Amino acid sequence: MRITHRAVTQTALLGLNSNLSSVSKLQQQLTSGKLISAPSDSPTGTNKALQIRQDQSAVEQFAKNISDGQSWLDSTDTALTTVIGQVQRVRALTVQAINTGSASTSSQQAIAVEVAALRESLLGVANSSINDRALFGGVTQGSTAYDTDGTYVGAPPVGEGITRRVSNADRIRIDVTGPEAFGTPGPDDLFALVGRIAADVEGNPSALSGDLAQLDVALDRLLGAAASVGARSARMGAAGQINTDLQLTLASQLVDVEDIDLARTIMELNQTEVGYKAALQATAQVIQPTLVDFLR
Amino acid sequence: MSSTFGGLNTARTALWASQRGLDVTGQNIANVNTDGYSRQRVELRAMGGTAVPAIHSVSSPVGNGVDASQVDRIRDVFLERRGQVESGRSAQLTVGNEALAQVEAAFREPGETGIRSMLDDVWAGFSALANAQDPTEPAVRSQVLERLDILASGMQTTRATLDQQWQQTRDNVVALAAEVNTTASSIADLNTQIRQATRSGLPTNELSDRRDQLVMRLAEKVGATSVAASDGMVDVTVGGTTLVAGGSALGLRVAGVDDPDAVGTGNDPRLVTAPGGTTLAVGGTAGGQLTVLSTTLPSYRNALDGLARDLVGKINAVQAQGYDVYGASGAAEPLMDDGSGNPVVDLANVNAGNISVRVTRPELLAAATTAPGVLGGPSADGDNADAFFDLSLADGGVDATYRALVVALGVEASVAARDVEVQKVISTQVDAARESVSGVNLDEEMTNMLSFQHAYSAAARMVTAIDEALDTLINRTGIVGR
Numbered sequence: 001m002r003i004t005h006r007a008v009t010q011t012a013l014l015g016l017n018s019n020l021s022s023v024s025k026l027q028q029q030l031t032s033g034k035l036i037s038a039p040s041d042s043p044t045g046t047n048k049a050l051q052i053r054q055d056q057s058a059v060e061q062f063a064k065n066i067s068d069g070q071s072w073l074d075s076t077d078t079a080l081t082t083v084i085g086q087v088q089r090v091r092a093l094t095v096q097a098i099n100t101g102s103a104s105t106s107s108q109q110a111i112a113v114e115v116a117a118l119r120e121s122l123l124g125v126a127n128s129s130i131n132d133r134a135l136f137g138g139v140t141q142g143s144t145a146y147d148t149d150g151t152y153v154g155a156p157p158v159g160e161g162i163t164r165r166v167s168n169a170d171r172i173r174i175d176v177t178g179p180e181a182f183g184t185p186g187p188d189d190l191f192a193l194v195g196r197i198a199a200d201v202e203g204n205p206s207a208l209s210g211d212l213a214q215l216d217v218a219l220d221r222l223l224g225a226a227a228s229v230g231a232r233s234a235r236m237g238a239a240g241q242i243n244t245d246l247q248l249t250l251a252s253q254l255v256d257v258e259d260i261d262l263a264r265t266i267m268e269l270n271q272t273e274v275g276y277k278a279a280l281q282a283t284a285q286v287i288q289p290t291l292v293d294f295l296r
Numbered sequence: 297m298s299s300t301f302g303g304l305n306t307a308r309t310a311l312w313a314s315q316r317g318l319d320v321t322g323q324n325i326a327n328v329n330t331d332g333y334s335r336q337r338v339e340l341r342a343m344g345g346t347a348v349p350a351i352h353s354v355s356s357p358v359g360n361g362v363d364a365s366q367v368d369r370i371r372d373v374f375l376e377r378r379g380q381v382e383s384g385r386s387a388q389l390t391v392g393n394e395a396l397a398q399v400e401a402a403f404r405e406p407g408e409t410g411i412r413s414m415l416d417d418v419w420a421g422f423s424a425l426a427n428a429q430d431p432t433e434p435a436v437r438s439q440v441l442e443r444l445d446i447l448a449s450g451m452q453t454t455r456a457t458l459d460q461q462w463q464q465t466r467d468n469v470v471a472l473a474a475e476v477n478t479t480a481s482s483i484a485d486l487n488t489q490i491r492q493a494t495r496s497g498l499p500t501n502e503l504s505d506r507r508d509q510l511v512m513r514l515a516e517k518v519g520a521t522s523v524a525a526s527d528g529m530v531d532v533t534v535g536g537t538t539l540v541a542g543g544s545a546l547g548l549r550v551a552g553v554d555d556p557d558a559v560g561t562g563n564d565p566r567l568v569t570a571p572g573g574t575t576l577a578v579g580g581t582a583g584g585q586l587t588v589l590s591t592t593l594p595s596y597r598n599a600l601d602g603l604a605r606d607l608v609g610k611i612n613a614v615q616a617q618g619y620d621v622y623g624a625s626g627a628a629e630p631l632m633d634d635g636s637g638n639p640v641v642d643l644a645n646v647n648a649g650n651i652s653v654r655v656t657r658p659e660l661l662a663a664a665t666t667a668p669g670v671l672g673g674p675s676a677d678g679d680n681a682d683a684f685f686d687l688s689l690a691d692g693g694v695d696a697t698y699r700a701l702v703v704a705l706g707v708e709a710s711v712a713a714r715d716v717e718v719q720k721v722i723s724t725q726v727d728a729a730r731e732s733v734s735g736v737n738l739d740e741e742m743t744n745m746l747s748f749q750h751a752y753s754a755a756a757r758m759v760t761a762i763d764e765a766l767d768t769l770i771n772r773t774g775i776v777g778r
Binding site for chain 1: 412695706727
């Protein structure tokens, strides 16, 4: 084939350009730290990166949900523990009232006053709120679950109740409604029962043993609710652990897909640079001489 | 027997031929770097004596020297044709590749500024609302509306960028048509001049080079090819239609819609002849740009519009299932629409250019699933907000569609980039082959120069030799005894 100087120059230029574009591509990867800067760099990688980023954003939100759910469950747990302590005190006073049937009316009166006071205190705890939402009120918009005479004003348990989403597939219920913890609203719920005990201590001591049996049922119900809250709290803790692990996994996956391997890229850059320099050197040497240099 | 002074004449033709050879070498060297220049060569031909027998002719001729009147352009027509085809194809692929790169830039993926990131923010906002301690609180609700608004304007921006790209590409086609028209009439003019020169027997090499260079430019712009015609002229055809026939050129103009919305209605932008209005099957830059106008950009634009429509439909459907802070059903208050504010959202009118958030009061966001009838009043639950979040997990949901769109774009763009790479190699090979035929090699020119220089010296010596011989004859003979 006949070779001309222009052809040599053109081929040399093409080679130099492709070398330089490899250098520039690597340089861009090094300075941005990203392997993928446009979808065409790696369509499958892009797909994965988009998916991971979406998951990351969701998982971050789940982490917030979990910590919020945990605090709600903790508050519920505290409130239930307080209520259980107070109901046990009511039970002790009731037993005392039954056993001291012959005691003076003044001591019966004292017991009645204390039980009535405990009922108020129980109502207060049952109306605990978190960020102005009634802890035992379900999905009510109001800030209390019971009004002052012990009538339930919260929302009845609907659906799954108040839940926190802890993963794409899993939701954990965080609330306990008043009826579930303190009994179906009506004459037999905890507050009506305690009120009745306060009245019976003075007025109808013979009914107290029946009241005591009902109080034991109410206490069992409270213990059951507390156990359920504890179990859910443990589940929430486990979900938190999984969430933390998932965040780490996703972050490292994203790095694998999107970010450069620094050592490898630097090595590649060096190799490409050597190639580029060799091409420059060769071009400089080949293009220079012609026959003109050797004619007298 | 040859004439007495015949030898001088032979030497004269030799001198002239060598001089001509040196002149052509000089021209070649002068144009070593000129674009489109084809090297030239003196065609040397030995001149014989008369071959017609005559009664009184007693000569036994040895020839009358050398004829150097012909200077040829060295060019391979087949390779030139290949060169035209390949340069047209290169230009077409390059345009497609650049357009896709611009589309990629419009989508800004993967990164923190793209639509994907805005979608994530929206879903996270809904999840935050669903899991808020108090989902009725305005702050957490307005945040969702704000994020939806950012998403809507993000889609609008991307679509506006695509529209702008469409308009710019169309403007480029119009400018290109004007350039093609100028080039075609220049070719026609040069054709005329070449015919005149050929008919008067004048050299046309430089004119032909200039014309062929213009033909190559047309090949790149509209995928034109040339066919040799009489008297050294060429005819230029584009997709089967003759654009330049000898000394006359046909004009081109851009026809078809000038609004991206109207593409696909059978009146897509195209190049037609003027006069005539026949659609041309163009290649080259124009072919690439027309494909971008009628296929590439509209397909991404439509995909984005479909995404916007899908988003509005799904968001409004979930909104309709729930109840707002006042316990009113969300069905009466669609969250997003086409910006018209019509009471009923017509999904067919929604596109990425007009998608907007319709609800302005955060209380109207239907975050609750519990009907007010159940509680005797509005509820504070956030389960419906969680149903909004579920949209992000759905198979075939907006996120999955968008991801598929970006991946399809990536695949198309990377295929286009690879095609350009391959075509570049082919073009370079063809160019090198053309160059190897028509290009100037300085070493060759130097050796030619030496040859002609030596030939000239020898011819001059020949003149001296004959001169001396004649001197002997004229001045030294017949002087015996003087």
